[in-house]
Amino acid sequence: MTHETTVGVLCFPGSNCEHDVVAALEGLGAPARIVWHSDSDLSGFGGLVVPGGFAHGDYLRPGAIARFSPAMDALRDFAERGGPVLGICNGFQVLTEAGLLPGALMRNAGMRFICTTVECEVASSSSVLTAAVPAGTVLRLPVNHYEGNYTCSAGDLAELEQNGQVVLRYRDNPNGSTGDIAGIANRTGNVVGLMPHPERASSALLGSADGLPLLQSFVDAIARGGGASQASRVAS
Template sequence: MRFAVVVFPGSNCDRDMLHAITDGLQEEAAFVWHTETDLSEYDAVLLPGGFSHGDYLRAGAMGATAPIMQAVKEAAAQGKPVLGVCNGFQILLESGLLPGALLRNEKLSFICRNVPITIRSKDTMFTNQFTNDEEIVLPIAHGDGNYFCDEATYQSLAEHNQIIFTYPNNPNGSVHDIAGITNKEGNVLGMMPHPERAVEALLGSTDGVRLFRSILIHWREAHVLNA
């Protein structure tokens, strides 16, 4: 399986993401600059965290207009896994690939620490190696991680099982404790916690490896069935 790690000016988790795939998962990954327009050679797309374009205007707003995003939308429409973490989540929201918005943290301070995360659905291509209601530990590092949506959007997310991760102890004020959501089709995931920073025991958790392994297992099963 081959992963694209999209790099924007200001990305700072791109190398962590590449390491998670090549060392943690033992699969292929390559950096793709934000000005590229073709992702057809890749099986999955990863949008890393950081401060794309310095977070000018709004976090992720300028990244959402990058030339690469049309190719990301095409990959999503083809059913390929698309994962956006932290600033990558912000870009997915700004580009319309996911509903809602990310606001400043409730206490207006940057948060950087390991936090517990609850798995709300194991029936996705990103979480098939977890169990429902399992609690894992992942790091967060954000100042604009307060997820918001109106009540109608929340009801739609809940009805279509799109709420994948929640915080048992809400660190940032996110509505209904939401930490990560998918699109209705289930192949685009945005999340604030950093799974790529939790792939080695030395870093305090290996729980993130299972998210990437879930993608790989789903992809292999789909290709075996279609072979």
């Protein structure tokens, strides 16, 4: 595993949260740099973030086009080697379309674009995003999406629950997500996707600093030189 500590933040045409993610990570002392989606070399990074926005205009389906970008091939290799990968909002949609996380994100139940702050409960510490946050911790995090209604097959859901891969749940489900799921991890815990925006909850001045412990976990995983083997695998 690489010992690079810089975080690469992927930027597609239509991404719009990349600067927020860089600012939040730098606030934690973690160097971060924006990478254009056509870059197929991500070798200088110790962690990767797919930020929020509307990659490729969300045409066809959110994430459907973005997953074919050269940077996504490199991201897949990185993830398969155990590298820490985080997909936020549109980034979560991209990771499900790419098959790096199970399931899909549909239109919100109620057909409303939701832009508000919700309470989420950490459901598992078995991921690079939640390793440092005890299960049961309630966090106030902004959500900002039209397609955040998580769904997956009954088999996938049983597997997610059984393996402690559901890392974050809504306390008051805003979008109809199966199992109140706000965020999930892959089997090895090094790839995480979530609809809420931890980077927008990075200062009390912005209404909440509750995203910082999540991003700190991610930064810690990178400092350890990876995510999969080091993240606590104790399901809670």
